[in-house]
Amino acid sequence: MTSTNSGKRERIVVIGGDAAGMSAAHQALRVAKARGREIEVVALERTGYTSYSACGIPYWIAGDVEEGEDLVARDPARHRAMGVDLRTGATATRVDLDQKRVTYRDADGEHELGYDQLVVATGARAIVPAWARGADGEVYAGVGPVKDLDDGEAWIDRFAARSGQHVVIAGGSYIGVEMAEAAVRRGHRVTVLTRSRVMSTLEPELSKRVADTMEAAGVEVVEDAEVQSLDVTGDGVIEKVTTVRGTTYSCDLLVLALGITPATDFLSGCGLLVGKSGGLQPDARGHLRDGVWAAGDCCETRHRLTGEWVYLPLGTHANKQGRAAGENAAGGSLAFGGVVGTAITRFAADQHYLEIARTGLSLAEAEAAGLDAEGLLTEGTTTSGYLPEAEPIAVHVVAERVTRRLLGAQIVGGHGAGKRIDAVAAALWGGMTVDDLAWMDLAYAPPFATAWEVVQVAARRLAERLTPLVEVRPSRLVAGAPRTSGPAERGSKP
Numbered sequence: 055m056t057s058t059n060s061g062k063r064e065r066i067v068v069i070g071g072d073a074a075g076m077s078a079a080h081q082a083l084r085v086a087k088a089r090g091r092e093i094e095v096v097a098l099e100r101t102g103y104t105s106y107s108a109c110g111i112p113y114w115i116a117g118d119v120e121e122g123e124d125l126v127a128r129d130p131a132r133h134r135a136m137g138v139d140l141r142t143g144a145t146a147t148r149v150d151l152d153q154k155r156v157t158y159r160d161a162d163g164e165h166e167l168g169y170d171q172l173v174v175a176t177g178a179r180a181i182v183p184a185w186a187r188g189a190d191g192e193v194y195a196g197v198g199p200v201k202d203l204d205d206g207e208a209w210i211d212r213f214a215a216r217s218g219q220h221v222v223i224a225g226g227s228y229i230g231v232e233m234a235e236a237a238v239r240r241g242h243r244v245t246v247l248t249r250s251r252v253m254s255t256l257e258p259e260l261s262k263r264v265a266d267t268m269e270a271a272g273v274e275v276v277e278d279a280e281v282q283s284l285d286v287t288g289d290g291v292i293e294k295v296t297t298v299r300g301t302t303y304s305c306d307l308l309v310l311a312l313g314i315t316p317a318t319d320f321l322s323g324c325g326l327l328v329g330k331s332g333g334l335q336p337d338a339r340g341h342l343r344d345g346v347w348a349a350g351d352c353c354e355t356r357h358r359l360t361g362e363w364v365y366l367p368l369g370t371h372a373n374k375q376g377r378a379a380g381e382n383a384a385g386g387s388l389a390f391g392g393v394v395g396t397a398i399t400r401f402a403a404d405q406h407y408l409e410i411a412r413t414g415l416s417l418a419e420a421e422a423a424g425l426d427a428e429g430l431l432t433e434g435t436t437t438s439g440y441l442p443e444a445e446p447i448a449v450h451v452v453a454e455r456v457t458r459r460l461l462g463a464q465i466v467g468g469h470g471a472g473k474r475i476d477a478v479a480a481a482l483w484g485g486m487t488v489d490d491l492a493w494m495d496l497a498y499a500p501p502f503a504t505a506w507e508v509v510q511v512a513a514r515r516l517a518e519r520l521t522p523l524v525e526v527r528p529s530r531l532v533a534g535a536p537r538t539s540g541p542a543e544r545g546s547k548p
């Protein structure tokens with residue numbers, strides 16, 4: 055069946071019905087309405103779900119969220135009621151950029167759909183290695199990723215089947231840590247096998263604190279352990295995993311937390327630019343080429359500090375990028391300003407609780423980017439130390455030596471520690487120095503912080519180690535306002 059779009063309202067076709075896609079669809083409708091234009095927005099979604107919080111899936115599995123439906127922000131009926139021609143169970147299989155047509159498949163067969171503007175928001179697929187599949191190509195029953203609501207449901211069923219199972223988690227990054235929490239809270243024995251370190255983008259000292267907390271909660275954490283193969287019985291029940299080093303671990307269930315890859319295969323041959331990750335590379339407006347836009351996990355994005363393309367697939371970016379792409383596809387003007395690499399999670403089981411956050415570059419990343427950087431770890435408490443709720447917090451700050459430019463920070467600590475990263479992210483976004491961070495006006499009262507907030511202590515201590523500035527930088531001066539304190543004000547010479 056073919057549907058062209060000659061002589062009709064302008065048609066925007068969105069492929070993908072989750073965070074990026076539906077943000078784009080609704081923003082396009084809003085922009086068109088505000089401008090008094092009539093447009094048609096058709097959204098194609100492969101599954102039956104729309105606009106759900108994948109981020110909430112580990113907490114649903116852990117038991118903090120009752121139903122998968124609670125994670126759905128807007129279901130298909132709501133999107134349709136709001137004016138989107140949403141077609142679920144519809145998988146886009148091909149795009150003809152010259153003819154401006156999308157081919158998609160649904161239960162009724164294959165269809166062609168013409169578009170004036172196309173928004174690609176197909177997200178990503180979980181990485182499922184060949185060793186996780188049987189001879190029939192199917193993933194073994196006790197094995198699975200954690201990517202969508204069906205995966206969440208499957209893990210709830212597997213965990214509920216029997217308590218005390220041995221759950222092995224392949225991968226020690228965000229989803230690995232979150233699934234370790236879920237499995238241990240569901241009463242299982244948990245082993246995390248991770249190729250390098252747990253939360254390997256953290257500084258080694260902080261990564262170790264995460265591993266220590268997990269181990270204190272009963273999780274076995276094995277580093278330098280990459281899964282290579284599975285031992286499976288004749289009827290497909292997994293029994294053991296073996297790592298590249300040849301060590302074997304007994305295993306009832308295996309969580310695949312090995313990362314994701316952009317779902318852009320159906321565009322191969324279109325000539326669209328993709329990066330090393332396979333992600334599309336749209337400009338800040340989400341634009342790829344004439345009439346084609348992209349947003350979300352199917353894209354790479356620009357890192358504001360290095361200017362490099364990076365693949366940092368996060369829901370917070372997908373929502374913003376989708377809004378920008380939808381706005382621009384409908385004739386508006388909105389830019390997504392790139393990323394600084396901010397992310398947060400936690401590990402919580404029994405009395406063991408740790409918030410984990412990072413923004414910007416780690417020391418190793420800064421050095422790999424060719425920057426002359428220095429980093430420093432500082433310890434403190436989340437509230438004034440005399441209050442009973444005070445918990446340890448460790449902050450690692452990185453700055454460029456000569457320019458004193460703030461490059462990044464990482465935080466690991468108790469309740470209230472993690473979201474402090476936002477102050478650092480804001481400072482990074484604004485291109486501030488480590489002195490600015492040390493001396494900026496942040497909130498203080500004993501239940502929330504120490505008088506010298508620990509993030510600022512960390513920044514100040516690092517600032518004191520760096521080459522003092524010889525000149526005050528005029529760009530930092532605001533008419534009528536006192537100058538930023540610290541070495542710039544002191545004007546000390548090396």
Ligand SMILES: Cc1cc2nc3c(=O)[nH]c(=O)nc-3n(C[C@H](O)[C@H](O)[C@H](O)COP(=O)(O)OP(=O)(O)OC[C@H]3O[C@@H](n4cnc5c(N)ncnc54)[C@H](O)[C@@H]3O)c2cc1C
Pocket residue numbers: 069070071072073074075098099100101103107108109110111112144145146147175176177178200201202229317320349350351352367368369370371372398
């Ligand atoms: C377990 C988990 C925890 C997470 N935690 C966090 C977190 O704490 N914070 C955070 O910021 N991010 C988190 N994320 C990441 C976040 O969920 C994603 O970045 C976000 O969902 C990306 O949205 P998207 O719309 O770009 O892609 P997706 O959510 O992948 O949506 C893409 C949609 O396109 C559909 N689709 C794909 N191909 C086609 C096709 N050919 N035709 C039609 N439809 C198609 C898919 O079915 C899917 O519904 C987490 C992700 C997971 C899995």
